[in-house]
Amino acid sequence: MxxxxxxxxxxxxxxxxxxxxxxxxxxxxxxxxxxxxxxYVPGMGEIMGATQMRHAKLWFAGKAGNWDLAGYELDEIREGMDDAVKYHPVFKKDAPIADILDKFIAQPLNDLESAIKAKDNVKFRKSFDHLTRACNECHQAVSQGFIVIKRPGTLQYTNQEFAVRKN
Ligand code: HEC
Structure with a gap:
């Protein structure tokens, strides 16, 4: 009908x-x-899609010396990772997300946090690259090695200001 x-x-x-x-x-x-x-349970792919956006925004925030925004994006990445553990503790049979996550990503996240707190540009870049490597190490560990993350080139979010607000 x-x-x-x-x-x-x-x-x-x-x-x-x-x-x-x-x-x-x-x-x-x-x-x-x-x-x-x-x-509602967000799929692993959805969590990761959001993480990809945060990863890019984190880079441009840090590059602009916008440490408040960088700290915010880092928190959001952490929340995404927490959700991954909460909703997908085991991704496909033999990939215990909680263990893998700790092994790869805890250290770079902590390093980034202290770089952001210290407003240290050099340390920020270094630990950002470390985080990016950790994303890829995990992808390899869960047989998703074809998903390769890298430093973002050009900013795609042209509807958001990344420079620190002047007033
Ligand atoms: C705990 C391991 C783990 C870590 C750490 C991890 N990922 Fe993933 N990622 C996955 C898994 C598993 C998938 C596959 C999801 C699926 O097939 O549903 C994935 C998929 C992706 C995808 C593909 C999503 C899509 O729909 O195209 C992107 C992009 C991605 N991850 C980005 C990142 C970024 C950026 C980081 C680091 C900040 C990161 N991931 C860290 C496990 C991880």
Missing amino acids: NRNVILSCLCAAGVSFGAHAAETAPVAMEKQIEVHGEN
Whole structure:
């Protein structure tokens, strides 16, 4: 049955469509948000897609000496990694994400944090490259070695200011 047929059936049956929809729509939306909030599990690929964005933004924030923004992006990367462990403790049979994560990424994340705190440009670049290597080491460890992360070239997020706000 196509949509027009369904609609005309409803009208013919005297269903007051508009009024009913207006009453139930907000409730339905609330339910949807509830369900989404409690049961929604982000896929590993989704978490990683967001991590890729953060990784790029982190680079441009650090490059611009915007340490507040860099610190924020680093926190977001950490949260993504926490989600990876929480939702995908084992990625495909023999890849215990929690162990692998600790092995590869804990150190570069901590180094980056102290570089950002110290507003140390040289240390930032070094630990950023270390983080990038760690991304790839993990990809290799979980048989995703074809996903290769590198320093970003040009900034893609032209709708966001990366320089420190002047006022
Ligand atoms: C714990 C190991 C681990 C670490 C650390 C890790 N990744 Fe991943 N990454 C994965 C796995 C597993 C996949 C494959 C996900 C899938 O197939 O659903 C993946 C996939 C990806 C993808 C492909 C997503 C897509 O849809 O194209 C990107 C991009 C990515 N990771 C970026 C990063 C970046 C950037 C870092 C470092 C900041 C990083 N990853 C660190 C395990 C890791």
